[in-house]
Amino acid sequence: MKEQELTIEKNQDFELKDIFDCGQCFRWNKQEDGSYTGVIKNGVLNVNCDNENIYFKGILNDNIDTIINQYFDLNRDYSKIKQDLSKIDQYMETSIKYGQGIRILNQDLWETIISFIISANNNIPRIKGIIERLSQKYGTKIIFENEDYYSFPTASQLKDVTVAEFREIGLGFRDIRLYETTHMILNNEINLESLHKLDTQSARAQLLTLSGVGPKVADCILLFSTLKRFDIFPIDVWVRRVMNELYIKNPDENKVSKKLINDIAFEKFGNLAGIAQQYLFYWKRENWFIR
């Protein structure tokens, strides 16, 4: 573990607010100076921007540029993706203009699985609180610039935690799901690393065997973790709302089937559906009051 810094040139494909507030992650917090600080694996990273540069500093157990390239997916050409998607229609153009600095992160697979099980039937402030308490109680302390941070607990660190203890930190009815999935993974009923080698549908089928993982949670894991599949389209209430408003126009949005939404998404966005979903979701969440 060592303290490191790195400065890289800023461009339009990287905006802190877009990246950290688009709903994909739960461990990043805005600081008074406008920068964001987050816990990645066993390290802590702080990111700040001005018009010219992006400034990273942190305490990390690998090279800072290796970690940043991987975590922020810096080798992916978002200009090209946005250019292709913007051509599709005016809605994509508008939502991309709004969320132009979104990058889909490569988050640790185990952490993403547990985080999105917690996200079921839940809202972002509460999800963040639960994950913070889970980490404080069972993770490892990291000190960065005189502040205490806690790594996301590993499966082994949760090995002896009881269902009742999960309930105490505010998990509600998700306590048993977390318990069961932790033990399925500890018992090697599913091998997380091997999922990276599978095609999208096979990996999805494996994830669906986990307790507390249904279609929406599985799709978020496939998109937001190191699995990084853009050929899936997570459908939550906001995505259903925006897809119905723009493309389906059913007077009762609850009557619109997931299959119809999914079919339209793939017809329009093809294998960029995942990232298209993220622009639409972020735009609608922050502009729900328009029309």
Added chain:
DNA sequence: CCACAGGACGGCT
């Protein structure tokens, strides 16, 4: 006080 928001799951048709 009640209504509502947010997905997985199991029991029902």
Added chain:
DNA sequence: AGCCGTCCTGTG
């Protein structure tokens, strides 16, 4: 196969 009640907590 689709529909619906239940699970828990925070917010208005």
